[in-house]
Amino acid sequence: MSKQLNKKLYVAVGIGGMIGAVSRYGISSAFSYFENFPIGTLVANLLGCFILSYLLQHQSIKEKLSPEFLTGLTTGLIGAFTTYSTFALETVQLVQQNIGFSILYVGISIFGGLLSCYVGFTLANKGRKLN
Numbered sequence: 001m002s003k004q005l006n007k008k009l010y011v012a013v014g015i016g017g018m019i020g021a022v023s024r025y026g027i028s029s030a031f032s033y034f035e036n037f038p039i040g041t042l043v044a045n046l047l048g049c050f051i052l053s054y055l056l057q058h059q060s061i062k063e064k065l066s067p068e069f070l071t072g073l074t075t076g077l078i079g080a081f082t083t084y085s086t087f088a089l090e091t092v093q094l095v096q097q098n099i100g101f102s103i104l105y106v107g108i109s110i111f112g113g114l115l116s117c118y119v120g121f122t123l124a125n126k127g128r129k130l131n
Helices: 003-033 039-057 059-064 066-083 084-097 097-127
Strands: none
Touching: 003 039, 003 066, 003 084, 039 059, 039 066, 039 084, 084 097
16 A cells, blocks of 8 residues: 555656646747846745645645645645745846846745735645644
């Protein structure tokens, strides 16, 4: 049983990862760069922070989804949709081009990501008392 579950998890993560990677490419293509500012990666990462926090904090969603599906969504889809390596590379490139944009990008990415997670967390818990 354990090996079967493990195979299902790998398949779920693989399918989710494929969808997440294609979705991130679509977001990056749609937003592209704005005056050498990597807005596509920023949008994908902030959106991913919100969705991941919301999904993992919303008790009703976690109860309704199978472990395989939830793992496919979180680790697979959102893991592939968001990207730390691209964020790091784009930050280094921005430092070379415009130090002000690089500071802005890092600040928005970090504090915006935390705020996005907080909003997702708060919305998922709305109407539910926390201990």
